[in-house]
Amino acid sequence: MRQRKLTYLLAIFLCSCNEDPGINLGNNYKLAYSAQEGDPIIVTDKGIRGDAPTQIIGGKVLNFAFDSTFIVVVQKDRDSIMPRYSNLSQADQAFFQSPLKQYWIIDKRAKLFFDTKTKKYSNVYGPYDKKEYEQMRTELSVPLTLDLGVKD
Template identity: 25%
Template sequence: MLKRLMLPVLLVLLTGCSSAISEYKLGSDYMLRQASIVPQMDALHASQLIPSTVTEVAWDDNYILAKQQLADENSANPDASLNKAKREQYWIIDIRHDKRYGPYNEKQFEEQKKEFNITEALQLQSISTYTKS
């Protein structure tokens, strides 16, 4: 009986440990968690969620920028890699006004950054920079 319970308990513990490693705080109100950007107060800011798979992120006191890679609808398709650029989306979260903008393509994203006067110093970086253990 004890042996049967040990496996599920062990799996829960290992799963819990892996999720703790892949979290990173983005400012005071958001977290990068499991390749998603989530508000720390989920119920109040649920519309600000950027679902997985976030591949790149940048932030300052005013904005969070994110690049999202959409899942390929047919990963067995050899031509799927040809459409990869079309499967990327960009997002901007205005932290001060609690608003999410996007999804954008790369050109729209760059235009919106200019409109919001987001400095060139705020550059997207791979999430692996922040989630390495």
């Protein structure tokens, strides 16, 4: 009887550890961790078809800010750095030393859908360099209170 209880408790524990709850960013968005690299990424809770979570912004999220309307993100994209190196340790070192940053804005007011022609999500703006990001922030009226704390 005692062993049955222990087995049952162990099964509950293992099942509950399976899913990373991440940080809730509102409107079904969250900051989670990539299963491949362990980097922070932005995903949806339910995916576009209502099934598994959908990765919206990958790479490595360096910082983010959000309110009820917007999510702003600064990240490094592994894909823009890694292909240049055949040695994984050299690629990792180059990635962490790289000053390259990309900026994103997610407008949570708009419905999320993937456009197969443009290969982009309807309400996700980016990747941008710092200047393009600042222009789009103004265009979308992103509040100044959403500060990424990044100084270039």
